[in-house]
Amino acid sequence: MQPTLTAYGTWSGGRFMHYGEKLDETRFIASIRRAYERGIRTFMTADVYGNGESDTLLGQALHGLPRDSYCLIGAVGHDFYKGERQGSKGFPRFTSPALRESGEYASYLRTATQRSLERIGADRFDLVLLHNPDQTGYRSPVVWDGMAALREEGLTAQLGIAPGPANGFTLDLIGAFEDFGDRIDWAMIILNPFEPWPGGLCLKAAEKHGVRIITRVVDYGGIFHDDVKPGHAFGATDHRVYRPAGWVEAGNEKLEKLRPYAERHGLTMLQLACAWDLAHPAVQCVIPTLIQEVGEGAKSIDEKIDDLAVVETFTAPKLTPQEVAEIGAIGNNKGCMALKGGNTQYEGEAITDQWPTDEKLREIAQRWGISPGDDLVRLPGH
Numbered sequence: 001m002q003p004t005l006t007a008y009g010t011w012s013g014g015r016f017m018h019y020g021e022k023l024d025e026t027r028f029i030a031s032i033r034r035a036y037e038r039g040i041r042t043f044m045t046a047d048v049y050g051n052g053e054s055d056t057l058l059g060q061a062l063h064g065l066p067r068d069s070y071c072l073i074g075a076v077g078h079d080f081y082k083g084e085r086q087g088s089k090g091f092p093r094f095t096s097p098a099l100r101e102s103g104e105y106a107s108y109l110r111t112a113t114q115r116s117l118e119r120i121g122a123d124r125f126d127l128v129l130l131h132n133p134d135q136t137g138y139r140s141p142v143v144w145d146g147m148a149a150l151r152e153e154g155l156t157a158q159l160g161i162a163p164g165p166a167n168g169f170t171l172d173l174i175g176a177f178e179d180f181g182d183r184i185d186w187a188m189i190i191l192n193p194f195e196p197w198p199g200g201l202c203l204k205a206a207e208k209h210g211v212r213i214i215t216r217v218v219d220y221g222g223i224f225h226d227d228v229k230p231g232h233a234f235g236a237t238d239h240r241v242y243r244p245a246g247w248v249e250a251g252n253e254k255l256e257k258l259r260p261y262a263e264r265h266g267l268t269m270l271q272l273a274c275a276w277d278l279a280h281p282a283v284q285c286v287i288p289t290l291i292q293e294v295g296e297g298a299k300s301i302d303e304k305i306d307d308l309a310v311v312e313t314f315t316a317p318k319l320t321p322q323e324v325a326e327i328g329a330i331g332n333n334k335g336c337m338a339l340k341g342g343n344t345q346y347e348g349e350a351i352t353d354q355w356p357t358d359e360k361l362r363e364i365a366q367r368w369g370i371s372p373g374d375d376l377v378r379l380p381g382h
Contacts, residue, residue, distance in 0.1 A: 001071040001126050003186065003214060003285040005278065006312045007042035008035040010058055012290035013301065016049040018237045020222070020291040023301070025057060031290070031301050032061035036070065038309035044287065046075035046131055047116040048091060055119035063121065072122060075162055076112040077131035090165075093352060095136040095143065106146035113155050125156040127186055132164045134352050135342075138172040139360075144180045160186030160214075166353065168339030170198045170376060171361040174205040174368060181209035191215040191283070192224065193276045194254060194331040198339060201370055206282040215277045218288035223251040224273040225291065225307075227299045235294055257330050265318050270304070274311045275318040276327050286311065335379030344372045 011017040013028045023031065032043065043062065045054045055074075062070065082099055083092040092099060094108045113128055128150055130137055137143050138161075150156050161176055163169035167190050177184060187206060191199040195217065206213050221240050222228040230249045234241050255269060262272040274286045288308060292301040319327070338345060340353045342361040350356070357365075357372050365372050 001041075001068060003071050003073065003127060003212075004040070004042045004312060005285060005314060006040045006274070006308050007044055007071075007073070007214065007285055007287040008032060008040050008305075009216065009287045009289065010043070010045045010049055010054040014292060015057075016054055017289075018235075018239050019289060020235075020238065020293045023292060027301075028057055029061040031305060032058065034302055035305050035309070036062070036065065038306055039312045040305070040309050041069065041312075042071040042073065042285065042287075044073035044075070045116070045120070046078075047112055047119075048078035048080050048131070051080050052115070052119050055116050059120035059122065067122070071126045072120070072124075073127045073129065074113065074116050074125045074156070075129040075131035076109060076116060077133055077137065079108070079112075081112075089352065093132070093134045093137060095134055095140070096352075102140065102142045105140070105142050106149055109146040109150060110153070110155070113150055117155065124154060127158040127160055128156040129160040129162040129186070129188060131162050132353075133161065135172070135350050135355050138169075138176045139179070141180075144183050148183050158185040159183055160188065162188040163341070164190075166340045167195070167337060168198060168343065168376075169341035170201050170339070171357070171364045171370070171372070172341045173202050175360065175364050177202075177205050177209040177211055178364070181211060184209070184211050186212050186214060188214040188216055188287075190217045191277055191280075192218045192220045192273050192331075193258065193327050194220045194223070194251060195333055196328045196331055197334040197336070198376060200280070200328075201368075201375065203280055203282045205368060211282070212284040213280075213282045214285040214287055215283055216287050216289070218273050218277055218286045219270060219291070220251060220273070221247070222289070222291045222293065223248070223255060224270045224288070225299060225304055226255070226269045227293055227297070228252075232293075233295060254330055258327060261319070261323055261327060267318065268307050268310075270307050271311055274308070275314065276324060278311075278314065279317050279319050279321075279324045334375075335377065336382045338378040339376055342372075343376060345377050
């Protein structure tokens with residue numbers, strides 16, 4: 001089964017990514033079942049979330065449902081079996097030289113995928129994503145031979161790549177499309193009306209190489225759920241406390257500028273964000289984070305699931321090309337942050353999520369009309 005217009009990611013509900021209220025197991029499972037019942041039929045897990053707990057809970061939620069009635073997406077790449085957690089950076093990628101040589105990549109990918117399926121209680125994925133790869137993951141034919149073997153062995157029908165966890169990796173992703181586009185069916189990027197940059201820079205390359213795009217963070221940290229207002233109190237461990245000061249106030253100011261567009265088309269603000277993403281031809285699936293905010297007056301996660309489920313009924317673009325351009329201009333965030341991956345502002349040895357811009361990346365940039373020193377840098381004042 002192909003990914004549908006909308007999807008539920010198991011980082012929702014606060015159990016694994018520290019957003020908002022942490023749902024207990026019963027509510028977490030119930031939220032997934034509600035999504036299914038409301039017509040959201042794509043579910044994504046990553047094996048590293050909770051060191052496998054995400055897989056297990058998703059399996060419990062989907063138990064008893066016809067396997068051909070939903071699309072199951074998995075993600076592998078963080079080695080929490082052999083590697084040691086590196087604080088906020090998480091677990092090392094399986095391609096780390098400290099863990100294994102390239103000849104072992106394929107066996108790791110096979111084992112990680114099989115174990116994830118066992119925890120879910122499924123015999124196959126519809127799509128497996130290479131999760132947050134390092135530079136080796138983007139470039140190594142051995143890695144992509146290992147990924148291709150998953151499909152050949154019937155463990156998945158399709159393959160993809162999910163850069164992250166932070167924003168960036170633009171040239172690296174385009175390079176993967178160019179080198180391994182015959183194997184890459186899907187890619188997942190950050191894209192929403194308030195973050196058109198840098199994700200939007202890879203969309204033309206995705207189209208050319210037949211790679212369909214899943215967009216995450218469509219809700220922009222909860223702003224498009226329309227219940228994160230100025231003065232909002234985040235929990236001490238909420239990941240959003242690391243965003244720049246004033247982001248909630250600035251986001252709400254922009255939100256009011258977009259409200260007339262939503263009202264014109266009878267959409268909620270989240271539905272507008274999804275419609276904007278889906279107006280880009282390469283984008284075929286949206287997967288916002290469904291956050292149960294802490295405190296009184298917050299929308300329930302059930303309300304947010306119901307809100308997202310309406311997007312599944314979209315049968316045609318909701319926005320005109322002019323509206324898409326106007327909304328993108330309102331949300332223009334170019335240069336607002338330092339990007340990960342290949343970057344001219346990074347100096348030093350390549351590390352897990354950052355490396356200098358080399359000749360290969362400069363050639364990719366030239367082919368796609370991207371200036372690394374202008375289009376992929378943090379600008380003064382940000």
